[in-house]
Amino acid sequence: MNPSTVSRRDIFKLVAAASATGALLPAGASPPPLARNFKNILSDPDYSNPDGPWEKPLTEPELATLTVLVDLILPADDESPAASAIGLPDFLNEWVGAPYAENKADLEILRGGVAWINTRAFKLHGKEFGGLAAEQQTAILDSICDPAKAAPELAAGARFFSKLRMLSLGGYYSHSSTWKSLGYVGNVAIAGPYPGVPDEIIKLLGLEGEI
């Protein structure tokens, strides 16, 4: 009901109610809209907005190096796209900009790591990492990809690569466009009773007779 149509009876009720319950809206007024009263946009978010309310700190050159790196970590194959094709560098930029301790720590690792790997490439080949030949790039990655086996003087690079690899895995496979290739086939409505486990899997796991 529009407030302008409030009847005399409603106004009477309003006055009576005000004495009973203190401050009230006019009787018959439309209910207030769903309100985010306290500007807690972090804890009461707008689900239509995919971006958090923070800046993305990485620069274009940093993102260019990360693009090369994430596509070496998760390249295109027959079943799924390359990491950069689903915007993984931009996701990493959002990730390291968030105001939480975990993300702040990751900004330090990723920013320092990008510089570390470009310096490493420059020392070995006189160019930044993105400008190297593929076999030169993989040679550097092979030297740092396993922290347990990396040379002590490359420990910072190994730490960076470990972090980047796990963030890439998380960001890549949490994107719904990769789910089919991973083997996640849910998030769809099913009518009727829940179907349960296919016979093929029952046999594979030796679960015949279990219900």
Add this chain to the structure above:
Amino acid sequence: MAILTDRKSVREYDVIIVGSGAGGGMMGMLLSLSGVKVLMLEAGRNYDPVKETPMFNTPEMAPLRGKSTPDRPFGHYDATVGGGWQVPGEPYGDKEGTQEDFWWWRPRMLGGRTNHWGRISLRFGEYDFKPKSRDGLGYDWPISYEDLAPYYDKTEMMVGIYGSNEGLENTPNSPPGILQTPPKARAGELLAKKHARGLGIPIIPIHRAVLSERMDGPKLAAKLFPDNPLARRLVAADMSARAACFWATECGRGCSIRANFQSTTVLLPPALASGNLDIITDAMVREVLTDDSGKATGVHYVDKVTRIDSIAKARVVILSASTCETARILLNSKSVRFPDGLANSSGQVGKNLTDTVGSSMAGHIPAMESLPPYNEDGAGGGHVYTPWWNYGIQEKLGFARGYHIEIGGGRMMPGMGSLGMLDATSPGVYGKKLKQEARRYYGAVMGFAGRGEMIPNENCYCEIDPDRVDQWGIPILRFHWKWSDHEINQATHMQNTFAEIINAMGGKATPRPGREALNKPGEIIHEAGTARMGPTAKDSVVNSFGQTWDVKNLFLMDASILPSNPDKNLTLTVMALAWRSADYLLGEMKSGNL
């Protein structure tokens, strides 16, 4: 369905209810359907699960892929909005000497915690009402299982619960025809069941407040409200409008098709349809008002939008603000007559605070690697669980009370952490091989979470901090906590049990000591006991109907009144108690006693 903050005016309210969750929602529905004029005050914002639930939203549509953050502890899509363990401007503290920081969850939204809860709905058993008689610890209830059983029946019919009757010790059956068919178990759940059997650990269908089938509204409503045509008509229509689960999306997001139970999907819609319920949201209650005779006359609240102090009046006041908020309101309702707070002549308000004992473990199960894909979303929560199975040897275990095990894992919607195990399984791998490793290991993890009974002890309580107020000027709570050996030893037992199950399934697990593996106090969000019921006014706050001994027209209806905190999750029992209390309250109002 409309959840409206309807401010149409009524001259006098019969009943004010503070809080809109399980207890307040059930009271509000039953009273308003019986013609009682009810005003409900909710400290949080209005919330409509039909319009607001992000049902099928995927992680890339959210900041940080929807991962949990300090602002969104259960992830971006969790139903809780504007609340959590920290609410800006509403601090709480720890009392000097506390062993642990207490975490106090406040949802601050219409429907409260019922919007995001796990929907696990287990009846307390006969032992659970008489714990002190069995082991000498804690407190017996002034009622027994038989007193509450009829109200469990009604609550289960009203809410819609899937599950099965297994006849296990202290794990009550529901009468025939009440429970809905449970969904079939998932692969990992069946695998756990098969291997736990050899360890003597049962795994059976869990009971959850999710509709596995449509409700027959007219039939159920006729059983629930045979003598109340208005209730029968409104509840029948609303029940029939609820959809069955379509086996997708986590229940913790809420449910726009109303297949699962939330106060906002099940209790408030018929209550509002009656025209007898008004709700004011963003209304933060600071105290209960009393007159010279010591009767409650209403409540004093702060309108959070305008910051204006307001007063609402009624014949009866019901506090359903949650265990600690209810205690806070009572302790802040001081007067010359009630210098230690309202309804606190026993000195028990704020005491006996408990939370569920929590400890968990996840394990990689090699047998589940590289399985063919199939849809394991299911009911948005567990399909099976383990009820406590060691009643017969309890005295040999070094802790007095039991726990149940919640089981999860498998091919859930991938999130940021879903492939975290590759850090250990696949060191040094990158490129196409890494994608193969991801496909191999995805879904090959099972997790086990223990949820155990804590026994009230004198070191666990909340009280008013004399020096601090929140942004509404209301004195805040501070907490004191110390685990007893019962909880620590129980957590150790959980860890050993989970490791045994994981190892039996072919994984490799190492248990942690209980003291390290315990969740934080308040982290399981099952607080209870701060205004417990008892047989006499001397040592308890309320009678078995939630009526305070000291103020006859003041009722409490949330988990604050529970004398014990069994492992079985509180919500179903709070609603059953609310139904019993509503019957009593209606009788007292009718007979002129209130």
